[in-house]
Amino acid sequence: MIEVIGLQKTFDNGFEALKQVDFAIERGELVCLLGPSGCGKSTMLNLIAGLLQPTDGDIRFNGQSVIKTEPKDRNIGFVFQNYALYPHMTVLENIMFPLLVGDNKKKKAEAKVIAEKYMDLTNIKELQNKKPGTLSGGQQQRVAITRALVQEPEVLLLDEPLSNLDARLRLKIREEIRRLVKEVGITTIFVTHDQEEALSISDKIILLEDGKIQQEDDPQNLYLEPENLFVAKFIGNPIINFLPIEVIDDRVKHASFDLPLSHFIEERFKKSITNGKYYLGIRPEDIFPSDNGPLKGKIQSVELIGRERILHFELAGERVKSIVRVENEITEGTEVTFNLAYPKVFLFSLDGERIY
Amino acid sequence: MKKIVTLFSLLFLTLLGIITVFPFIYMILGGLMTYREATSIPPTVIPDSFQWVNYFAVFEKAPFIQYFINTSFVSLVTTLATVITSLLAAFALATLEFRYKKVVMVGLISLLMIPYESIIFTNYNTIARLGLLNSYTALILPFLTSIFYIYYLTNYLKSISRSFYQAAKIDGASDMEYIKKILVPMSKPALVTVGILTFISSWNSFLWPLLVTNDKRFRLLNNGLSAFTSESGSDVHLQLAAATLTVLPIVLIYFIFRKEIIQGVAKNGIKG
Amino acid sequence: MGKKNYNSENQLKAWYFLLPALLAIFVFNIYPLFRAFFMSFQKGTLINPRFAGVENYQRLFSDPVFFRALKNTAFYSFTVVPIALILSLAIAWVIFEKVKYKSFFEAIFFMPYVTSTIAIGIVFRYFFNGSYGLINYLLEFVGLPRVNWLDSVSMSMPTLILFGIWTSLAFNIIILLAGFRNIDKEHYKIAKMFGANEWEIFLQITLPQLLPTLTFLLTVNLIGAFKIYTQVYALFGGQAGIAKSAMTAVFYIYDKFHVVGRPGLAMAATLVLFLLILSITFFQQLILKKVGRQR
Numbered sequence: 001m002i003e004v005i006g007l008q009k010t011f012d013n014g015f016e017a018l019k020q021v022d023f024a025i026e027r028g029e030l031v032c033l034l035g036p037s038g039c040g041k042s043t044m045l046n047l048i049a050g051l052l053q054p055t056d057g058d059i060r061f062n063g064q065s066v067i068k069t070e071p072k073d074r075n076i077g078f079v080f081q082n083y084a085l086y087p088h089m090t091v092l093e094n095i096m097f098p099l100l101v102g103d104n105k106k107k108k109a110e111a112k113v114i115a116e117k118y119m120d121l122t123n124i125k126e127l128q129n130k131k132p133g134t135l136s137g138g139q140q141q142r143v144a145i146t147r148a149l150v151q152e153p154e155v156l157l158l159d160e161p162l163s164n165l166d167a168r169l170r171l172k173i174r175e176e177i178r179r180l181v182k183e184v185g186i187t188t189i190f191v192t193h194d195q196e197e198a199l200s201i202s203d204k205i206i207l208l209e210d211g212k213i214q215q216e217d218d219p220q221n222l223y224l225e226p227e228n229l230f231v232a233k234f235i236g237n238p239i240i241n242f243l244p245i246e247v248i249d250d251r252v253k254h255a256s257f258d259l260p261l262s263h264f265i266e267e268r269f270k271k272s273i274t275n276g277k278y279y280l281g282i283r284p285e286d287i288f289p290s291d292n293g294p295l296k297g298k299i300q301s302v303e304l305i306g307r308e309r310i311l312h313f314e315l316a317g318e319r320v321k322s323i324v325r326v327e328n329e330i331t332e333g334t335e336v337t338f339n340l341a342y343p344k345v346f347l348f349s350l351d352g353e354r355i356y
Numbered sequence: 357m358k359k360i361v362t363l364f365s366l367l368f369l370t371l372l373g374i375i376t377v378f379p380f381i382y383m384i385l386g387g388l389m390t391y392r393e394a395t396s397i398p399p400t401v402i403p404d405s406f407q408w409v410n411y412f413a414v415f416e417k418a419p420f421i422q423y424f425i426n427t428s429f430v431s432l433v434t435t436l437a438t439v440i441t442s443l444l445a446a447f448a449l450a451t452l453e454f455r456y457k458k459v460v461m462v463g464l465i466s467l468l469m470i471p472y473e474s475i476i477f478t479n480y481n482t483i484a485r486l487g488l489l490n491s492y493t494a495l496i497l498p499f500l501t502s503i504f505y506i507y508y509l510t511n512y513l514k515s516i517s518r519s520f521y522q523a524a525k526i527d528g529a530s531d532m533e534y535i536k537k538i539l540v541p542m543s544k545p546a547l548v549t550v551g552i553l554t555f556i557s558s559w560n561s562f563l564w565p566l567l568v569t570n571d572k573r574f575r576l577l578n579n580g581l582s583a584f585t586s587e588s589g590s591d592v593h594l595q596l597a598a599a600t601l602t603v604l605p606i607v608l609i610y611f612i613f614r615k616e617i618i619q620g621v622a623k624n625g626i627k628g
Numbered sequence: 629m630g631k632k633n634y635n636s637e638n639q640l641k642a643w644y645f646l647l648p649a650l651l652a653i654f655v656f657n658i659y660p661l662f663r664a665f666f667m668s669f670q671k672g673t674l675i676n677p678r679f680a681g682v683e684n685y686q687r688l689f690s691d692p693v694f695f696r697a698l699k700n701t702a703f704y705s706f707t708v709v710p711i712a713l714i715l716s717l718a719i720a721w722v723i724f725e726k727v728k729y730k731s732f733f734e735a736i737f738f739m740p741y742v743t744s745t746i747a748i749g750i751v752f753r754y755f756f757n758g759s760y761g762l763i764n765y766l767l768e769f770v771g772l773p774r775v776n777w778l779d780s781v782s783m784s785m786p787t788l789i790l791f792g793i794w795t796s797l798a799f800n801i802i803i804l805l806a807g808f809r810n811i812d813k814e815h816y817k818i819a820k821m822f823g824a825n826e827w828e829i830f831l832q833i834t835l836p837q838l839l840p841t842l843t844f845l846l847t848v849n850l851i852g853a854f855k856i857y858t859q860v861y862a863l864f865g866g867q868a869g870i871a872k873s874a875m876t877a878v879f880y881i882y883d884k885f886h887v888v889g890r891p892g893l894a895m896a897a898t899l900v901l902f903l904l905i906l907s908i909t910f911f912q913q914l915i916l917k918k919v920g921r922q923r
Contacts, residue, residue, distance in 0.1 A: 051522050053637045070634040072528040084523040088541040101537070102528025151528065361826065365722040372719055373736055376797070379751040380739060382762075386754065395760040441649040448645035453637045460646065467657055469909075473855045473878050474902045477885050477894055478660035478667070481674060498656040501649040531641065560744045562858050567886065578746050585750060586866055592754055599747035610742045614735050617742070621799070622806035 001027045001187060002048065002155065007057035009043055009211075017043040019211040021057075025189065025204075030181055032198040033191045035208035036234070041191045042159060044208070048189065049078050049157055061154070072102060077148030077186075079158040083140045085132035091143050092128040095119065098151045115150060122146045122180065137165050138173055145177070149184065156181060158190035162197060170194075174201050195235050199223065207231055229352035232281050238310065241320045242281040242348075247273055252280070255316030257294045263342050269356050273347070278355065281346035284310065284323040289330060293339030299332050311336070380603070387411075387597030394593040410597040417588065419572055420601060423580035430492060430576065431558040434499045438554045439547060441501040446509035447535060451521045461510075467503050473563070480567045494568040495576070499558065505550050512546040513539070549620025552613050559606055577602050668895035677892070684896040693872065694897065697880040698904075700785060704876065705853035708792040713845060715793065716800030717838075721830070723801075724808040734805060741798035749862020752791055753778065756863075784869035791863050792856070800845055807841035808834070843916050847909055854905050857882065877901045 002025040009018040018040045025031050033041040046052040048059060050071035058065050066074050085094050092115060099111035106114070119125045122142045132140055141161060148156055161177065162170045178201040181188040192198055198205050199219040207214045207222065214234075215227045226232035232240050245254045252259040261273070287295070289311075297313035297320065304326060311322045311330060322338060330336060347356035386394055387410055389403040414420060448454075449461060479498050488494045520542070524534040540547065565576045575583070581602045585595050610617065671680035688694055723733045740748065755762045756777035764774045777787045815833050824832070857878040860868055868875040868883075881901070885894035 049526065050634070051525075051636055053635050068634055071522075071526045071636075076526060078523065078526045080519045080523060082517065082519060084517065084519040086520065086538055086542075097524075097529075097537070098527035101524075101533045102530065104528075147527070358826070362726055365726050369719060369722045369727070369733070372715075372797075373733065375794070376737055376740065379748060379755070380743070382755075383747070383751050386751075394754075397760050398765050399760060399762045441652065444645040445649035448642040452639045452642040452645070454639050454642040457642070460650075464653075467653065469906070470657065470661060471851065471855050471902065471905060473857065473881070474664060474898050475657060475660035477881070477891065477898065478663040479656055480885075481663070481667075481891070482655070482660070484674065498652075501652040503653060503657065506649060531645075556742050560742075562744075562746060562861070563882075578744050581744070581750070582746050582861065582866065585746075592757075595750050596754065599744075599750045603743045603747045606742055606744070607739070610739065611735075614738070615731075618734060618738055618802055621741075622802050 001025065001062050002189075003058075003060040003063075004044075004048070005058045005060065007044075007047065007059065008055045009040070009047060009052065010055045017211055018047075018054075021208075021211070021213055023206055023213060023216055025187060027187050028185055030178060030188045030201065030203045031190075032202040032205045033189060033208060034193070034195060034198040034205050034234075035214075036193055038210075039208040040211045041193075041208050045157055045159055045189065045191050048155075049076055050074055075154045077151065077153040077156045079141075079144045079148050079156070079161055081160045081163060083132070083144040085140055085143055085147075087132055090129050090131055091124065091135070092119075094132065094143060095128075095147045095150055098147060115146075118146045118150050121149075121184070138169050141165065141173065142176075145180070149186070154187060156186050156188045158188070160191055160193070162192070162194070170197070177201065196237060199235070207234065209234075226346065227354050229279060229281070229348040229354075232346055232348070232354075236283055238284050238321055238323070240281050240283050240346075241287065242279050243315065243318050243320070244277065245280045245347075246277050247275050249275065254280070256296070257315065259294055259340075264345070264347075264356060265343055268343070271355055273355055277350055279348040279350070281348060282340055283344065284321040286341040286344040287320070287322045287338050288324060288341075289322070289328070289336050290339035291337065293337045295338040295340070297336060297338065299330060299334050299336060302330070302332055380607075383596055383600050383603065386593060387600045389593050389596075391591060391593050394596065395590075407593070410594055411601070414584070414594055414598045414601065417594070418580060418584045418598075420577075420580060420584075420598065422573065423575055423577045424601075426492075426495075426574060427559055427577040430495045431555050433492075433496050434558045435551050435555045437496070437500040438502050438505060439551050442505040442509050442550065443535070443540075443543075443547065445501070445506045446513050447531075447539065449506070449510045450513035450516075451518065464503055464507055468507065476564060476567065479564075483568055488568075490569050490571040490574050492574065495565060495574070498564070502554065505554070509543075509546060509550065512543060516542060545616065546620075548613070548616050552609065552617055553620060556606055556609070556617075664895045664898055667892055668899055670892045671890070672892070673889055674891050680892060684892045685900075687893060688896050688900065693875060694880055696872075697875045697877050700875055701854055701856065701877045703785060704789060704792060704856060705850055707789050708796060709846065709849045709853050711789075712793045712796035713800060713842070713849065716797050716804055716845075717842075719797065720801050720804035720808060721834075724805060725826075730805070734802065737801045738798050740795055741802075745795065745858045746862045748795070749791075749859070752794075752863060753865065756787055778864065779870050781869075781871055781873040784864070784873040788860060788863060788869070788874050791859055792853070795859060796849060800849070803841060803845055804838070807838050811837045846916075847912060850908060850912065851905055854901070854908070 004021055004023050007018055007021045008016075010016045021040075021044065033044055035041045043052065047054055050066065050069065054067055059067050061074065071078075086097065089097065092112075095115045095118065096108075096111045099106045099114060100108065116125065119128060122145060124139065124142050124146060127135060127139060127143070132143065135143065141164075145156075145158075145161075158177070162174055165173060174197055177190075199222070202219055204216065205219055205222050206216045209230055215222060215231045217225075222231065223235050226235065229242070233242070243254055245252050247253075247261070250261045252261055252264075295315060297315055299311050299313050301312045303310040303312070307326055309324050309326045309328060309330070311324065313320055313322070313336070324330070345356070346354060349355055385402060388406040388408070389400060390407055393400040393403050449457065483489060483494045483497070488497070516539075520538060521534060524538055529537070560578060561576065562578045562582075565579045569575050569579070572580075581598055584598050588594055667677070668684055669680060669682070670677040671683060672678045719737065723730055723737075727733055758764065758774070758776050758779060761777070763777070767774060775783060777783055811834065815837075816829065819829050819833055855878055856876050860874055860876055860879055864870070864874060868879045877897070878901070881894045881897045884890050884897060
């Protein structure tokens with residue numbers, strides 16, 4: 001129901017925030033615009049909302065172009081990163097505000113009923129007479145969402161909704177957000193830089209970098225089948241290991257190991273591989289201690305994080321991490337041999353394109 | 357050593373404090389003396405009995421009530437007009453995006469450098485040509501807005517996060533609804549400061565009214581006071597009473613709102 | 629689906645909000661400036677102007693009264709402003725460092741700013757009166773000779789200067805106190821730990837941090853001093869001092885415009901004054917930038 005076509009945005013100072021972006025969002029989907037700072041995700045959200053004007057391209061809601069339409073006529077709700085709750089009004093007044101202004105003002109009594117219905121939905125009824133300044137971050141956020149929903153828009157836009165909350169709260173509230181928007185059935189787009197957050201609750205992720213879409217996919221696929229090096233590095237915590245290697249005839253060579261190309265699964269090659277330099281990517285959980293493996297390294301440090309153990313070692317000066325179960329009592333200083341899960345290895349060309 | 361410095365400083369401060377406040381105190385006391393007491397050598401500090409009759413004499417000799425009404429009316433209208441026009445202009449400059457915005461800002465800042473005394477005479481000319489001398493209009497018209505307060509409010513509004521405006525727009529509010537229901541409540545301190553300072557400066561204005569009014573019906577308090585002084589020659593006690601009358605309303609406002617006034621001036625170096 | 633001509637980055641409706649203000653500004657701020665310039669090349673009355681070329685300027689620069697006005701104005705400005713600034717600094721320092729009830733003193737010292745200059749002028753005229761004035765009484769009391777403050781040609785300017793200083797303190801003190809408050813207290817803590825005494829702290833820490841505030845005050849005060857009018861009127865009862873001994877620039881302009889009825893001449897004088905103020909401000913900024921760079 002939302003289509004973004006050939007969208008470009010260049011700011012007055014020459015900065016190209018978005019360079020030719022195309023995507024579509026279905027009704028009822030919960031989509032995440034993900035990416036590092038400066039990738040263009042917030043710009044994209046603001047363009048969809050009508051707070052910015054595109055330099056070129058179109059944005060359509062239900063087939064109709066909206067780029068010349070005011071935000072209030074686009075039938076959207078917006079949750080700002082700093083919540084933008086009107087400080088001089090109570091929670092109830094904040095939530096009733098959209099219903100009491102504009103072209104289709106409602107009567108105060110009617111507005112109150114609608115407001116209360118949504119306050120029940122988000123569980124903030126007992127806060128209704130408080131002022132935003134007295135609320136906690138999580139509470140303010142819920143008020144902001146309620147206010148965004150109260151006009152029953154078709155699309156809900158959230159700009160980094162969780163970034164001002166502490167870690168524990170973030171985990172709790174992101175689930176609540178997903179549950180809420182699915183219950184109401186509203187198409188939702190949210191912006192974040194936290195890949196774990198995106199992976200956890202989205203139906204679909206659009207990963208942006210440098211004003212371009214790097215990959216548009218469902219979360220699991222983004223993790224398992226990254227289309228390029230950037231995606232592989234951005235998704236996943238701890239970050240993927242990647243090593244510079246060279247393919248010479250049938251061997252995959254690195255300063256500290258030499259693998260036969262035959263161990264790599266034929267069907268997984270996206271392109272035919274020729275001699276040359278590449279990057280090899282392997283996630284920490286896919287490189288594991290093994291009695292006889294092709295890789296060997298001395299453990300430099302061990303991180304114990306609850307249920308996992310992260311082993312840090314070096315291969316010819318490159319730092320590598322391996323994640324094992326905490327029961328595996330490998331200690332610092334041990335020489336260990338490692339093996340790779342070949343179906344999970346990635347090979348990228350030097351400009352990041354996924355080859356295997 | 358430090359104690360001597362402290363003692364000396366406090367003495368210094370007290371002395372200067374007295375020098376600052378004393379004229380006001382004496383204004384009130386002197387206005388309640390008889391002519392003889394006021395001009396006595398050595399000077400009287402406290403009159404034998406308070407001569408409230410002085411005030412009656414003042415009202416008899418010059419229409420101070422009319423002056424008071426004029427000044428109140430003109431100051432009120434000027435203040436209202438200035439606050440409204442400056443707020444609307446500042447809203448446009450701080451919140452809306454439009455081409456040539458920078459041009460307008462730069463233009464306004466450069467206009468700030470023109471001393472009001474340079475244009476006051478030409479303005480007199482304009483008013484005279486329009487046949488508006490000796491009228492309330494003449495007193496109010498040039499002061500319907502203030503470049504300085506537009507600049508001040510624009511800066512103040514800029515510190516209010518843009519997202520409030522954006523949220524209100526998405527909520528469906530029109531610009532006027534935003535201004536009335538969100539902007540004004542959120543910028544109350546600044547608006548109060550602008551209002552009070554405009555009122556005070558309008559109340560104390562002198563040169564412009566001097567130019568455009570000499571009819572007693574339209575004269576303002578300050579000018580009425582100076583006219584009274586020259587007309588009443590040596591009746592010092594009456595002059596002091598009249599001066600007290602002029603100053604009293606402002607001093608009252610000052611004591612009630614001194615926090616807002618001082619904060620407003622201190623924050624932005626507002627010249628009256 | 630509503631209006632279809634929206635551009636979030638070029639909202640023409642902004643001009644509606646600006647219109648009332650811009651209109652007033654154009655008629656009463658911009659137009660007058662051009663008009664004044666234009667008028668300075670005319671002579672005759674307001675109703676009957678005739679072109680006069682540079683005649684007004686010639687007349688201006690050969691008028692001894694004009695030069696006296698400029699001289700007095702300059703003398704006033706360059707005396708009152710520094711003295712008032714130093715005094716205000718001292719007072720602000722004492723209030724900030726040595727006193728507990730700061731807002732009480734702040735309120736007291738700010739009073740002169742909000743009150744009518746004419747009213748205060750009446751009181752000062754009263755104090756400075758040659759025969760029954762309080763000041764002469766006090767002078768006699770301590771054995772000093774009486775002074776003819778208001779009716780002596782040589783004393784006009786000094787009296788005016790005293791009055792000027794008194795009225796200038798209020799604004800300066802408030803701004804300086806705000807400046808003091810803005811200095812990070814950490815600097816003082818560190819300096820005291822190193823054993824610096826009050827004078828050293830003042831010179832090395834307070835003063836440098838106050839420099840922008842002092843610069844600002846210097847500029848604003850100078851501009852204000854050059855435009856002085858109401859104080860003269862108030863102190864000397866409508867005259868420019870006895871025998872015009874306290875004639876200042878704006879007084880001259882007013883006289884030529886309203887009293888004598890030679891608007892062209894007045895406009896010429898106005899423009900000269902305006903240019904003078906502009907150049908002094910400019911020079912002052914230049915000098916201060918140099919001083920700032922040397923530090």
